[in-house]
Amino acid sequence: ETGVxxxxxxxxxxxGQQVTxxxxxxxxxxxxxxxxxxxxxxxxFIFQYYREEENGRGNFPPRFSGLQFPNYSSELNVNxxxxxxxxxxxxxxxxxxxxxxxxxxxxTRLTVV
Amino acid sequence: EDQVTQSxxxxxxxxxxxSSLNCSYTVSGLRxxxxxxxxxxxxxxxxxxxxxxxxxxxxxxxxxxxxxxxSFLHITAPKPEDSATYLCAVAPSGTYxxxxxxxxxxxxxx
Numbered sequence: 001e002t003g004v005x006x007x008x009x010x011x012x013x014x015x016g017q018q019v020t021x022x023x024x025x026x027x028x029x030x031x032x033x034x035x036x037x038x039x040x041x042x043x044x045f046i047f048q049y050y051r052e053e054e055n056g057r058g059n060f061p062p063r064f065s066g067l068q069f070p071n072y073s074s075e076l077n078v079n080x081x082x083x084x085x086x087x088x089x090x091x092x093x094x095x096x097x098x099x100x101x102x103x104x105x106x107x108t109r110l111t112v113v
Numbered sequence: 114e115d116q117v118t119q120s121x122x123x124x125x126x127x128x129x130x131x132s133s134l135n136c137s138y139t140v141s142g143l144r145x146x147x148x149x150x151x152x153x154x155x156x157x158x159x160x161x162x163x164x165x166x167x168x169x170x171x172x173x174x175x176x177x178x179x180x181x182x183x184s185f186l187h188i189t190a191p192k193p194e195d196s197a198t199y200l201c202a203v204a205p206s207g208t209y210x211x212x213x214x215x216x217x218x219x220x221x222x223x
Contacts, residue, residue, distance in 0.1 A: 004156075033209070033210075033211075035211075035213075040215070041215055042117075042200055042202070042213030042214050042215045042216055043157070043200075043202075043211075043213045044213070045210035045211060045212070048209045048210070055209060056208060056209040056210055058210055088154075090156050090157070092156075097209060100144075100145060100162065100204070101159070101162075102147075102159065102211070103159065104149075104156035104157045104158070104159075105156050106154075106155050106156045107154075107155070107156050109154070
């Protein structure tokens, strides 16, 4: 049984650019959530996808968007990058839209310069 | 407003010196409370889920307990490999999100 895998592991972007982060969910999981974790902080909920539909969103602006594909993998897209977007982006998957039993990936470290 | 507060922010223990980490929370309704361990540069690793006041869970040197206002993670006779950041999260009723605390950074010295 494979866990949650995220790519890339590290990324450096320039302010104003766009970025796409990718996540493969754990086998058997149909729900994917994305979290942003700034240095020294706890993860903050961005949004959740269940069976390709967004079914929950945190306090993030519309330039944060996502997709979930039929194989339950997912993408997080961030447009017009700002310096404050520098963080560890975590993907978590679970079986069922309740979000219990999250398995987290190791994250993508995004640095915006 | 739903929120989670963890204390202390950082804790240094000698190997074998038992202690407890605290997670206090305010939510309109609780679907569950979760404890995770996070190593530097890694994603959180699931430890426990607690659903109702009075519940307790144990795993090796760790024991988690839950009341209506807070949860404790008790660490008995810790070892250096227990060094990590321990995160507490709550799942409020009516949403799918988790609300995380800022964590307790634990360092266990040999």
